[in-house]
Amino acid sequence: MKLAYLVLVVVLSCATAFTTVWWTGHAPSDVPAGRTDQPAFERVIKTNTLRCAYIVIPPEFIRDPNTGKFSGIVYDIAEEMAKSLNLKIDWVDEVSFGNLAEGLKTGRYDIVCDALYLGNVSMARVVDHLLPIYYTGTGVYVRADDHRFDDNLAAIDVPNVTIATIDAEMSQFIREQSFPASQNFSLPQNTDLTQLFLSVETHKADVTFADESVYTPYRAANPGKLRDLVLNNPLQVHAHSFVVNKGESKLASMLNLALREMLLSGRIDAIIKKYETPQSGILRVAKSYAPQ
Numbered sequence: 001m002k003l004a005y006l007v008l009v010v011v012l013s014c015a016t017a018f019t020t021v022w023w024t025g026h027a028p029s030d031v032p033a034g035r036t037d038q039p040a041f042e043r044v045i046k047t048n049t050l051r052c053a054y055i056v057i058p059p060e061f062i063r064d065p066n067t068g069k070f071s072g073i074v075y076d077i078a079e080e081m082a083k084s085l086n087l088k089i090d091w092v093d094e095v096s097f098g099n100l101a102e103g104l105k106t107g108r109y110d111i112v113c114d115a116l117y118l119g120n121v122s123m124a125r126v127v128d129h130l131l132p133i134y135y136t137g138t139g140v141y142v143r144a145d146d147h148r149f150d151d152n153l154a155a156i157d158v159p160n161v162t163i164a165t166i167d168a169e170m171s172q173f174i175r176e177q178s179f180p181a182s183q184n185f186s187l188p189q190n191t192d193l194t195q196l197f198l199s200v201e202t203h204k205a206d207v208t209f210a211d212e213s214v215y216t217p218y219r220a221a222n223p224g225k226l227r228d229l230v231l232n233n234p235l236q237v238h239a240h241s242f243v244v245n246k247g248e249s250k251l252a253s254m255l256n257l258a259l260r261e262m263l264l265s266g267r268i269d270a271i272i273k274k275y276e277t278p279q280s281g282i283l284r285v286a287k288s289y290a291p292q
Contacts, residue, residue, distance in 0.1 A: 041250035098168035115240035135283035137234025164205035212281025
């Protein structure tokens with residue numbers, strides 16, 4: 001009788017282990033370190049906490065160098081979004097454009113709370129974008145005394161013109177897609193965006209691309225150094241949004257509901273007004289209705 005019972009226990013144990021491997025695709029011990037077994041949505045609901053990654057890019061996301069305190073457009077929007085859902089935010093990780101998707105995949109954080117370009121379609125394979133929170137126009141910046149490309153952007157797309165870009169950032173994709181014949185002055189992923197403008201100013205490159213909102217503080221500190229070839233007529237217009245891991249539809253649906261209400265109530269507009277200047281170039285999301 002005892003022998004039969006022992007055999008039954010062994011059989012059931014093997015069956016359980018086989019079922020676990022068959023259902024999950026790996027044994028429990030093979031789960032990557034730091035990876036949560038639950039989808040992000042279930043973990044957020046269970047803990048009432050939304051773990052956010054961020055990228056420090058003023059005025060979107062600002063970190064005070066003296067106090068370490070956070071502020072900025074996307075910081076305030078994320079905090080207000082979480083508050084409306086009775087969640088608290090844990091700002092867990094500073095990331096770069098090149099590694100942000102990996103942290104979502106491995107479960108280090110639930111969402112990247114940064115205004116990422118919705119137009120970066122290469123990211124669509126690994127992340128899901130939430131609703132756009134605003135739009136920006138991309139400028140084309142050259143030295144103030146360089147008139148080679150005035151009214152002729154096609155003249156940039158030649159081998160003797162160098163464009164400053166940051167790896168995995170939109171400047172890289174614009175050069176590759178629109179000016180592939182040009183030379184590339186490539187900067188590492190974590191480079192401050194201000195270095196794009198400094199690269200042109202110091203003759204390391206001839207041209208660069210960036211949001212008008214990013215250029216505004218540089219221009220204020222360095223008047224007369226550069227100029228925008230497409231002022232008031234952006235080279236491209238990009239939607240900006242938060243991103244979650246690919247397939248996290250429940251989490252995306254919940255967060256989108258909060259963002260939609262914030263857009264319609266004017267709360268996102270009020271947050272943007274706190275940080276923008278007349279030269280910021282931030283464009284609002286159109287309301288989804290027309291007044292009678």
